[in-house]
Amino acid sequence: MQHLNPSGPTESVRRELQFLECVAKRLPHEPCVLKPLADLYTSAGFLDEGLSVDRRLVQLCPDESEVWYNLACSYALTDDKDAALKALETAVHRGYRDTEWMGRDRDLESLRGDVRFQDLLKHVKP
Numbered sequence: 001m002q003h004l005n006p007s008g009p010t011e012s013v014r015r016e017l018q019f020l021e022c023v024a025k026r027l028p029h030e031p032c033v034l035k036p037l038a039d040l041y042t043s044a045g046f047l048d049e050g051l052s053v054d055r056r057l058v059q060l061c062p063d064e065s066e067v068w069y070n071l072a073c074s075y076a077l078t079d080d081k082d083a084a085l086k087a088l089e090t091a092v093h094r095g096y097r098d099t100e101w102m103g104r105d106r107d108l109e110s111l112r113g114d115v116r117f118q119d120l121l122k123h124v125k126p
Contacts, residue, residue, distance in 0.1 A: 065092070
């Protein structure tokens with residue numbers, strides 16, 4: 001997942017969002033449209049919209065670990081630590097193993113001080 005842009009969306013990002021939103025209306029169950037839309041919402045600072053799309057994606061792609069990881073990031077960015085940790089556990093259960101990235105991903109910064117996050121990192125098998 002891209003990181004939040006603190007300065008807000010640029011004009012080109014706004015245009016890209018409009019385009020993806022239109023395509024998503026026509027293809028509401030197409031992960032190859034929804035994944036970049038969720039990422040763009042989040043990076044542009046539209047965290048609730050990104051979270052909403054990430055929730056849809058886990059329904060459409062329940063076995064994809066990266067989709068669960070992105071949902072965990074969205075929850076962490078919206079300060080729902082319990083939901084973020086649960087989604088992160090599911091991502092690991094589904095096969096997500098990049099503990100190095102989890103440990104430095106700015107989207108998960110709000111979880112770093114949580115013992116549950118540290119325990120999860122310790123128990124992920126490479």
